[in-house]
Amino acid sequence: MTLSFLFPPKKLMSVFILITVLLMGFVCSLYGQSEFSLRVNDVWNLFVSYDESNINQQIILSLRLPRSLTAAVIGFNLGIAGLLMQGLTRNPLASPTLFAISSGAACLTALNSLTVASIGGLSNEAVAFVGALTGGGLVFLLGGGLSSNQNALRLILAGIAINGLLTSLTRAVLIIADDMAYSLLHWLSGSLSGIDWSSWSQLWPLSLLGLFIATSTCRGLNLNALGEQTAASLGVNVTWLRIRICLAVLILTSISVTVAGPIAFVGLIAPHLARAWCGSNHFMLLPAAGLSGAALVCWADLVSRNIIPPAETPVGIITALIGTPFFIYLILKGKR
Template identity: 40%
Template sequence: MDKILNSKRIIIIVIVTIALILLMGMSIILGYTDTSMMLTYEAFTSFDGSNEHLIIQTVRLPRALIAAGVGTSLAIAGVYMQTLTKNPLASPGIFGVNAGASFAVVCAISFFNVSSLSAFTWVSFLGAAVAALAVYVVGGVGRQGLTPMKITLAGAAITALFSSFTQGILVTNEAALDEVLFWLSGSIQGRKLEMLVTVFPYLLIGWLLALVMTPMMNVLAMGDDVAKGLGLKVGLLKLTVGLIVILLAGGSVAVAGPIGFIGIVIPHIARSLIGTDHRWLVPLAGLLGGALLLAADIGARYIVMPQEVPVGVMTAFIGTPFFIYIARKGFNKG
């Protein structure tokens, strides 16, 4: 029985991996400038400096890689947040992590004229960490401690707080508004490969930690008491999960801005396909997250062509109905 189940899981992961690769290829080929598979191949094998070759190498390739990396990171962060909080609505966007990172970046631009990519990365991590800590502290107040309802309300409150601060700064600083408005809506348009290279080491550390932690997350999913009884250091484990979320969500916001709903939608889809075993769930969620963000980005190029819709708008359009469904289903059970 286990062999049959594992074979099914392997087949699903292989299919999603192929879909991810195909979507990356489509992301490189498709767009306002007309290109083809042959032209794309020639751009990498016999570059001639033409406009089409330049667009493929310097615009579309970085964009495809960034979409795959950010989608993967947000989906894995969503899996870990949902397991840690036992809340089906947990994600970096809903729990204020994205809003905190965004607020920190806007402050850095507005008050300190920060323009360095590495500085953006560290500022984004700091904002994500402060927001995550604030949600944990606010949600844990009271006798019952952290409950799914309390942490959701705390996340909504912290998200609203940081979003209000961000909007307040932008209202009084038009120069900063012009610079970050498109970024705040969540976008990978115009992002350069250097931006991904800057944050990639941190994303890679987050991915590797997430994969290593999967057996322990299976135990933690059974409850804190069970995990303690089996010898796990629950406090250290939760701290490590927090570090993973900060690395993945903070790095993603530094590159692409606060893209929502990937961290909510993908974990539920992955569980429905492959089950709750994190050894399989985390890799599949990462692949699905990258695929979904690539598909959303491709769609964003065509809705109002020749203009583009920010990919964050596309993910919100896709994810909002699913979010409502999960909210009704999850809290009706509670």
């Protein structure tokens, strides 16, 4: 009974459709737009009859597969991070980009990887985590997150200001470190070029950890939607819930930024898409938001490679071009 209550067949159908869309984007990005003439057949053969001497299969295996997998996982991470943030703050505009979490992570990562003295000898992941924490924390403090009369718009406006500040600082760091750092500008708007299996092995363990924590908060988030006091009276430890959510958001965002830079607005769009299809139950929303995010980044990556074929457009620019009109729509809609 619980199972069909938590996962109604109709909603499962939409998740199924999402998976199909994702898979289509995934497969297309495996063979589409290449200097070599890759075909769907090659993708199929790679999985069915693997041939070590086939150059096309080797290209797909060593270049395309890690990139597509990374795109999907990053999209999944960002979608879930956005969903958790929107669930926690009950603010439809909350997302890693707008709360400066991504740009905080990006800023400290840039500092760490470019300056001579790296920060305390920490690894990139740890530095990104600290940066994400700093960015998000600053926004929350300065946006009046602690005061009694919280205001959604104020938080968002503060987030945008901090975001602008951190992005400017990152640019300054990049310029001082290396004035020929044009490729780093690409990284700054989120780019999937230069992804290989090592980035994948860097990405998946922490993503899995974040996903695990995120899953554990679903029940709490469902109750939190009724209001914090109701949730508390229904036996949710609200403080503990918040800590877990923040932890999950920070882990998921910072690992994504470490690998591919701050890919904008995925965390804002994906949860809204998921909510439109799958209602308000977080047990359904979590996979749906993740899958929408993954599909979004996969398709955006495909588009970004197709615009000027030999060169690559940073995928973050494509998602920003889609995301900002959607953002405007959300702001205007929110009034009613």
